[in-house]
Amino acid sequence: MILTITLNVALDKYYKVPSLVNGEVNRVEKVIPTAGGKGLNVARVVNELESTVTATGIVGGHTGNLICEMLDAEGLTYDFFKVPLESRTCINIVDSSRNSTEILEAGERIDPDLVTEFLNKVTDLICLADIVTLSGSAMKGMPEDIYYHLISIVKEQNKQVILDTSGNLFAKGILAAPTLIKPNRQEIEQMIQIKNASIEEIISFCEEYITLGVKKVVVSLGAEGALLITGNGVWKGEPPKINTVNTVGSGDSMVGALAVGLSKDYTDEILLRYSIAVSAANTLTESTGQINREDVSKLYEKVTITKLS
Numbered sequence: 326m327i328l329t330i331t332l333n334v335a336l337d338k339y340y341k342v343p344s345l346v347n348g349e350v351n352r353v354e355k356v357i358p359t360a361g362g363k364g365l366n367v368a369r370v371v372n373e374l375e376s377t378v379t380a381t382g383i384v385g386g387h388t389g390n391l392i393c394e395m396l397d398a399e400g401l402t403y404d405f406f407k408v409p410l411e412s413r414t415c416i417n418i419v420d421s422s423r424n425s426t427e428i429l430e431a432g433e434r435i436d437p438d439l440v441t442e443f444l445n446k447v448t449d450l451i452c453l454a455d456i457v458t459l460s461g462s463a464m465k466g467m468p469e470d471i472y473y474h475l476i477s478i479v480k481e482q483n484k485q486v487i488l489d490t491s492g493n494l495f496a497k498g499i500l501a502a503p504t505l506i507k508p509n510r511q512e513i514e515q516m517i518q519i520k521n522a523s524i525e526e527i528i529s530f531c532e533e534y535i536t537l538g539v540k541k542v543v544v545s546l547g548a549e550g551a552l553l554i555t556g557n558g559v560w561k562g563e564p565p566k567i568n569t570v571n572t573v574g575s576g577d578s579m580v581g582a583l584a585v586g587l588s589k590d591y592t593d594e595i596l597l598r599y600s601i602a603v604s605a606a607n608t609l610t611e612s613t614g615q616i617n618r619e620d621v622s623k624l625y626e627k628v629t630i631t632k633l634s
């Protein structure tokens with residue numbers, strides 16, 4: 326089973342408006358609510374790829390109940406830790422020119438005792454998992470080394486763990502040497518503090534993570550594809566040129582594919598090819614985490630892989 330952990334679940338609301346005028350009454354034409362948080366996108370993709378998945382994380386209040394109902398309707402298996410707090414709501418307002426304005430609630434602060442109880446619950450769930458994914462930001466009140474703790478728990482149980490986050494959560498999490506990390510180009514540039522870093526600079530920085538004990542580093546480069554750095558070499562994979570519909574959540578789709586690939590013991594090259602095909606397939610559909618398996622098969626054949634060293 327693949328377990329996806331989402332520390333900052335949200336109810337995402339997409340508001341379609343003709344135009345958005347500051348200081349005026351703005352009427353919404355269409356509302357599309359989704360159960361959001363990066364780990365839930367990962368879970369959707371794993372489900373679409375027909376691997377067994379459980380989504381966990383923290384939810385609460387009426388919004389938390391609504392999120393659970395929405396996941397029931399989608400047929401996604403979840404096992405959340407419920408807290409006496411209201412889950413947050415995030416609004417994305419899109420006008421007819423496709424300008425997007427996001428209004429993100431910070432969410433309520435969680436008490437340290439509840440964080441401890443959550444970690445106990447997750448430890449039990451990890452026992453049932455083969456692969457664990459950790460994605461996105463954390464709730465207010467969670468310690469910055471929470472991913473470090475979670476990674477250590479997974480590794481104590483000899484399971485594999487993928488980390489996909491940014492900033493201090495990433496910097497501290499990485500010290501526990503997760504099995505695989507999937508930063509994007511910006512996240513690596515933030516770590517090395519170089520703007521427009523060259524591929525060589527990115528690779529030599531990522532090789533330090535391998536020295537630290539990380540087994541595989543996948544650096545996603547948007548339409549350009551991705552790099553895979555392991556102890557066995559460095560590869561670059563490129564998807565074919567495609568007409569994308571919605572690129573939101575491509576990174577999450579890639580993490581879903583990487584989790585499935587690890588669970589099936591794919592070789593490095595196949596893992597890279599497969600994760601690029603799946604994430605590129607996600608960009609061909611309107612909704613995040615939706616994958617057409619025929620697209621994956623066609624794209625899989627068209628990904629080009631080059632061994633760089």
Ligand SMILES: Nc1ncnc2c1ncn2[C@@H]1O[C@H](COP(=O)(O)OP(=O)(O)OP(=O)(O)O)[C@@H](O)[C@H]1O
Nearest residue numbers: 509545546547548550551574575576577601604605
């Ligand atoms: N325009 C595109 N055409 C083809 N493939 C794409 C495109 N954009 C993204 N992808 C695929 O998705 C992967 C992940 O994309 P990206 O690097 O944008 O991730 P990300 O920044 O982590 O995304 P997010 O965090 O928003 O989910 C890429 O490595 C690539 O395989």
Ligand SMILES: [Mg+2]
Nearest residue numbers: 489509576577
């Ligand atoms: Mg990302």
